[in-house]
Amino acid sequence: MHVSKRIAAARPLATTAMHERVDLLKLQGEEVIDFSIAISHFPAPESVRAAVRAAVEEPLLPYTAVGGAVPLRAKLAAKLVDENHITAEGHHVIVTNGAKQALYQSLYVMTDPGDTVIVMRPHWPAYVATSQLLGLDIVLVDQPDVVDAAFLDRLPRAKVLIVNNPHNPTGKVYTQAELRHIRDWLRARGSHCIVDESYEKLIFDGEHHSLAACADWEKLGIVTIFSASQSYAMxxxxxxxxxxxxxxxxxxxxxxxxxxxAVPALTQVAAEAAFAVGDVPELLADYRVRCDLVVRMFEPVPWIAIAAPDSGPYLWGDITGLTLDTVAFAETLIEEFRVAIMPGEALGCPGFIRIGYIADDEATLRRGVEAIIALGNRLAARGAERPAARVPG
Structure with missing residues (x-):
């Protein structure tokens, strides 16, 4: 059966594919610990659940405007002004089915096939997959510890720069100085920017600042994406x-x-309640305890370097001293130990692993980490081979 050229080369996202594999094993009666993505053990906020329960009892759930109900867009714009210091009004907001739809639609209207988009690695796989679907020329660059003028000046000409702040998977939180450098670069180059701020509420150290918190954000062409999925366990x-x-x-x-x-009416009700919550101190405190626990468990392990991140539901581990083939490492881990992780190849960085540590209970978290350590120790004892790094992308 013929498949169009537009989609023939596309592949399922590695992140969703691994999670679906875990679900299949569980349906077959297997016990699997899933660190491949971040699924919170917290419920959605009670205010969200209460709002949706009330909406279900209403006699009608009508269609709304495609971009979202007008009152909701006004409230989201007020959130942007109050929390993110972005001068926005309702007509600057579009409500979407999560961050992926917002990303796709943003790139679609900002670019034409063949335009260049810069993605910093390690990266959320959807940035690359979406750019490929749209026929863009993707330039992958290694994200530095500090984004400064010298780094930005070395970047090629591009229509769009994609920034993830706070960052998945490293947990980097951009400073105000770094954001100023990016704004200066956009003004000088005439490039535009998509900023994914989906993890804005999950910051352990530092403070979140929005790139679009400047008077000329609209003229610069800055799109900012938000999601309730991680910040509000939804x-x-x-x-x-x-x-x-x-x-x-x-x-x-x-x-x-x-x-x-339009996004489903019930989802819009949930979004209104979620983004009215503000900060999530109880959730954040729980995540920090879990994060610190996993970091301590890995501290004495010689073949992995893993630091406590400044934000986010993931840990990013460097196992290049053990192997560059983290796809094989992940395959062995799920086949023999029934523990799923995300190999760094999926995020553009062979030799690294991403661990989502926010699901299940603490005992399960410990068992999963112990399995990773057991496999790595076994490979280290055998003198693991170090194959040539695969080309990212």
Whole structure:
């Protein structure tokens, strides 16, 4: 059966593919510990659940405007002003089915096939996969510890720079100085920027600042993406939105209309309640305890370097001293130990592993980490081979 050229080369995201594999094993009666993605053991906020329960009892759930109900967009714009210091109004907001839809629609209206997009690695796999679907020229660059003018000056000409702040998987939180350098670079180059701020509430150290918190954000062409999935433990709710220049929001609505139309009314109710919550101190404190536990467990292990991140639900481990083939490491781990992790190849960095540590209970978390250590110790004792690094992308 013929498949169009547009999709023939596309492959399922490694992140979702591994999670689906875990689900299949569980359906077969297997006990699997899933560190491959971050699924919180916390429930969605009670205010969200209460709002949705009330909405279900209403006699009608009507269609809304494609970009989202007007009152919701106004409230999200107020959140942007109050929390992110972005000068936005309702017409700058479009409500989407999570961050992925916001990313796709943003890139779709900002670029044409053949345009260059810069993605810093390690990266969320959707940045590359979406760019490939849209026929863009992807330039992968290694994210430095500090983003400064010298780093940015070395970047090639590009239509769009994608920034993830806070960052998945390293947990990097961009400083105000770094964001100023990026804004200066955008002004000098005439490039635009997509900033994924989905993890804005999950910061352990430092403070979150939005790139678009400047008077000329709309002229610069900065799109900022938000999601309730991680910040409010709402993975399955698919509630997200984007803040973008008004012209691009209209274009994104034109794209969304024939595909999904508006986000489901219940999801919009959930989004309104979620983004009204603000900070999540109880969730954040729990995550920090878990994060510190895993870091301490790995501290005496010689073949892995893993540091406590400044933010986020992931730990990023360097096992290049053991092996560069982390796909094989992950395969052995799930086949023999029934523990799933995400190999660094999926995020553009062979020799690294990503561990989502926020699911299940503490005992299960410990068992999963012990399995990773056991496999690594076994390979180290045997003198693990170090194959040539695979080409990312």
């Amino acid at each position: 993975m399955g709710w698919r509630a997200g939105f984007a803040c973008a220049p008004a012209t691009w929001v209209k274009a994104m609505e034109a794209l969304q209309g024939p595909i999904t139309a």
